Amino acid sequence: MKAHADGALRADLAEDAEHEKPAADSQTAAPQASNAPTAGLASIVLLAAWAVPGLGHALLGRWARALGFFLAVGGLAMTGYLMGGQVFSLHARESFGTLGFLADAAAGGFYFLAHFIERAGPDIARATGNYGTRFLAAAGLANLLGLIDAVETALGRRG
Amino acid sequence: MHGFHVNHFWAMVLFAALVSVALASLGHRTIRVRVRYALWTLALFLIVAIGIAWLMYPLSR
Numbered sequence: 737m738k739a740h741a742d743g744a745l746r747a748d749l750a751e752d753a754e755h756e757k758p759a760a761d762s763q764t765a766a767p768q769a770s771n772a773p774t775a776g777l778a779s780i781v782l783l784a785a786w787a788v789p790g791l792g793h794a795l796l797g798r799w800a801r802a803l804g805f806f807l808a809v810g811g812l813a814m815t816g817y818l819m820g821g822q823v824f825s826l827h828a829r830e831s832f833g834t835l836g837f838l839a840d841a842a843a844g845g846f847y848f849l850a851h852f853i854e855r856a857g858p859d860i861a862r863a864t865g866n867y868g869t870r871f872l873a874a875a876g877l878a879n880l881l882g883l884i885d886a887v888e889t890a891l892g893r894r895g
Numbered sequence: 896m897h898g899f900h901v902n903h904f905w906a907m908v909l910f911a912a913l914v915s916v917a918l919a920s921l922g923h924r925t926i927r928v929r930v931r932y933a934l935w936t937l938a939l940f941l942i943v944a945i946g947i948a949w950l951m952y953p954l955s956r
Binding site: 800801804805807808809812820863867871874878881894 | 899901910913914920
């Protein structure tokens with residue numbers, strides 16, 4: 737067990753050490769030469785991180801962060817659905833509904849799972865359903881944090 | 896498919912645990928530091944939530 741934990745830690749340290757080198761090199765390289773591919777990579781990472789939580793970090797080789805975000809966002813979203821939380825649509829009638837849609841939609845692929853999981857619709861008459869609504873919004877916001885982190889990493893602004 | 900029923904306390908613990916994992920995944924270098932940060936964040940979530948609950952208790956009576 738300890739050997740396994742040490743191995744995982746060493747792998748993570750190696751991963752981080754591997755990514756420190758290109759970051760240091762990019763500071764000395766001409767910014768014009770590195771801008772185009774970095775912006776392209778950042779766009780791909782942006783889309784990937786939104787579509788599947790953690791995929792943006794996975795594309796950058798940050799496996800531990802990718803797994804952390806996938807588990808956290810996926811866990812929040814799936815728990816929210818199982819609790820019967822309300823999923824807001826784009827055509828909300830009120831401004832809070834629009835904000836709810838923005839928060840929910842930030843969860844990317846998990847937002848679209850609502851059609852398959854919550855076939856019976858939300859159950860917000862009970863307290864559990866209300867909690868579920870908050871879980872779903874938190875899933876989107878957590879994915880937004882991960883998305884920003886992945887894009888910043890792709891742009892070389894974060895280690 | 897709404898078979899998942901939890902009480903207030905366990906819903907809060909589950910929420911705090913998952914959000915702590917998301918926050919720990921940001922900006923920390925090693926797994927050990929991430930785990931320590933997640934546990935610390937979880938503990939703070941629970942302590943603050945239970946503290947606020949006790950502060951609000953007189954209002955509910």
